[in-house]
Amino acid sequence: MMFKECEVLVVGAGPAGSAAATAAAEGGAETLLIDRKKEIGTPVQCGEVVGETLLKKLNLKLPPGAQAAKLDHTRFMLDRRVQLTSREPYWKAVTLERKIFDKALAAKAAEAGAMVHADARLTDIEMEDGNVVEATIVCQGVEEKVHPKVVIAADGVHSTLSRLMKVELFTEKALAKGIEYEMVSSRKLPMGMQIFLEPEVGLGYGWIIPKGPRRANVGLAAIGMQGNRRDRLNDWLTTNPLLMDLFDVDKVIEVKTGDAPLPGFLGGPRRGNVLFAGDAAGQTLAFVGEGIIPSYACGQGAGTVAAAAVRLDDMSRLDCYERAIEDLMGNELEEGGELKDSILDVWMDESIPAGDRTVLCGLLMSEVMFPEELEEARTMLSMSRRAMIGAMKEALAKRRARATVSALNMR
Numbered sequence: 001m002m003f004k005e006c007e008v009l010v011v012g013a014g015p016a017g018s019a020a021a022t023a024a025a026e027g028g029a030e031t032l033l034i035d036r037k038k039e040i041g042t043p044v045q046c047g048e049v050v051g052e053t054l055l056k057k058l059n060l061k062l063p064p065g066a067q068a069a070k071l072d073h074t075r076f077m078l079d080r081r082v083q084l085t086s087r088e089p090y091w092k093a094v095t096l097e098r099k100i101f102d103k104a105l106a107a108k109a110a111e112a113g114a115m116v117h118a119d120a121r122l123t124d125i126e127m128e129d130g131n132v133v134e135a136t137i138v139c140q141g142v143e144e145k146v147h148p149k150v151v152i153a154a155d156g157v158h159s160t161l162s163r164l165m166k167v168e169l170f171t172e173k174a175l176a177k178g179i180e181y182e183m184v185s186s187r188k189l190p191m192g193m194q195i196f197l198e199p200e201v202g203l204g205y206g207w208i209i210p211k212g213p214r215r216a217n218v219g220l221a222a223i224g225m226q227g228n229r230r231d232r233l234n235d236w237l238t239t240n241p242l243l244m245d246l247f248d249v250d251k252v253i254e255v256k257t258g259d260a261p262l263p264g265f266l267g268g269p270r271r272g273n274v275l276f277a278g279d280a281a282g283q284t285l286a287f288v289g290e291g292i293i294p295s296y297a298c299g300q301g302a303g304t305v306a307a308a309a310v311r312l313d314d315m316s317r318l319d320c321y322e323r324a325i326e327d328l329m330g331n332e333l334e335e336g337g338e339l340k341d342s343i344l345d346v347w348m349d350e351s352i353p354a355g356d357r358t359v360l361c362g363l364l365m366s367e368v369m370f371p372e373e374l375e376e377a378r379t380m381l382s383m384s385r386r387a388m389i390g391a392m393k394e395a396l397a398k399r400r401a402r403a404t405v406s407a408l409n410m411r
C-alpha cells in the first residue's frame with residue numbers, strides 16, 4: 001500500500017488527534033491521521049469520565065452509544081474520615097464508553113475528508129532546520145514515507161515525536177501512574193463519582209466511576225507509584241472498607257493501565273512545524289481528572305491553525321496555536337496548573353500529618369476551600385471530629401456551596 005502525500009500529518013487518534021484531523025480536513029488541508037492501534041480506542045487507558053461543564057462549553061455532542069452513565073454528584077472520601085458531596089455543576093459528569101467515543105471521533109475525521117489509518121505507527125522522522133520534513137510510518141507491516149508541511153503530535157503522554165525530536169519529556173515527578181479495573185459491584189451504586197484521597201493511595205487519588213447501576217471503573221493513580229500496579233490496586237480493594245463492601249476482586253471485566261501527565265509542557269506546544277496537542281503537551285487538568293475534553297479542544301485548535309498555515313502557505317501562522325489554546329482552554333489550563341501547584345505544596349509539607357494532608361488536598365480539589373483558606377482548614381483538622389465536621393458545615397453554608405459534609409468512620 002502507498003500512502004498519498006499529505007499536508008498535515010496527525011500522529012495519534014485519541015481525542016486530541018481525531019479532533020485535530022477533523023479540523024485540519026475541514027480547513028481544507030490534505031490530512032493523514034494515523035494510530036498504531038489496530039482498533040482505534042482499544043485498549044482503554046482511562047477512567048472515561050467527562051465533566052458536563054466542559055462538554056457544554058464546547059457544545060460537544062456525544063456520538064450515539066458513547067454515553068454509559070450520567071452522574072449527578074461527586075463524593076470525596078477524605079482520609080476515611082470526611083465525606084464531602086458536591087452537587088456543583090462542575091462535579092456533574094458523564095461516563096463514556098471510550099472505545100465507542102474514540103472510534104466515532106476518528107470516523108468523524110474520515111467523514112471530514114481525512115485519510116485515516118489504524119495499525120500505522122510513526123517510527124522515524126527526518127529533520128531539517130528544526131522542522132520535520134519526512135516521517136516514516138509502518139502501516140500493517142509495510143514502511144511508508146510522507147512529507148507533511150505540518151505535523152500534529154497527538155501521540156499521548158509517551159509521545160514518540162517528543163522522543164524522536166529530543167524534546168524533554170515528563171519526568172517521573174510530572175507523571176501519575178494509573179491502574180483501573182472495570183468491575184461489577186455487589187449492589188446498586190449511587191450514580192455519582194467517588195474520589196478517594198488517603199495516604200494509602202499516595203500522591204494522587206482513587207476513584208469509583210459508575211458506568212451503570214452495577215458496573216464501574218475502580219482505580220487509582222499516583223505520582224511516583226512504586227511496585228506492581230495490579231498489586232497496589234488489589235491491596236487497596238481488599239483493605240479499604242468501603243471498596244470491600246462494594247467490590248469483589250473476582251469480578252473484574254477489564255483491566256486498564258496508563259500514565260497521566262500533570263499540566264504543563266516544557267517550553268511551549270510548538271516546535272518548528274510540529275504542534276503538540278493533548279497529553280503529549282500536558283494539556284490536562286490532572287487533579288480534577290480531566291484530560292479527554294481538554295485534549296479534544298486543544299487538538300481542534302491545532303488542526304484549525306495547521307490548516308490555516310497550509311492554506312496561506314505561511315508557517316509563521318503556526319504561532320497562533322498558543323493563542324488558540326488560550327482562547328479555547330486558557331482559563332481551565334491555568335487554573336488546573338495552579339490547583340496542581342497548591343496540592344503539591346500541601347502534599348510536600350511534612351509538618352502536616354499525612355492523613356490531614358489528604359483531607360486538605362481534597363478540600364482544594366473539590367474547590368470547597370481555596371489555598372488562602374488553608375490555615376482555617378488546618379485549624380478545623382485540629383478539632384475533635386464532631387467539631388471539625390461542624391466547622392466544615394459552617395464554612396460550606398457561608399459559601400452557599402451546593403455541597404454537604406459528614407463524618408466517615410473508617411479509621
Ligand SMILES: Cc1cc2nc3c(=O)[nH]c(=O)nc-3n(C[C@H](O)[C@H](O)[C@H](O)COP(=O)(O)OP(=O)(O)OC[C@H]3O[C@@H](n4cnc5c(N)ncnc54)[C@H](O)[C@@H]3O)c2cc1C
Pocket residue numbers: 011012013014015016017034035036037041045046047048049050120121122123154155156157159160177178179180219221256257258259260277278279280284289290291292293295
Ligand atoms: C488511569 C487513567 C485514568 C484517566 N481517567 C480520565 C478520566 O476519567 N477522564 C478524563 O477526562 N481523562 C482521564 N485520563 C486522561 C485521558 O485518558 C487523557 O488525557 C486523554 O486520553 C488524552 O488524549 P490524547 O488524544 O492526547 O492522547 P491518547 O488518548 O493517549 O491518544 C494518543 C494516541 O496516540 C497513539 N500513538 C502513540 N504513539 C504513536 C505512534 N508512534 N504512532 C502512531 N500512533 C501513536 C496511541 O496509540 C493513542 O491512541 C486518564 C488517564 C489515565 C492514565
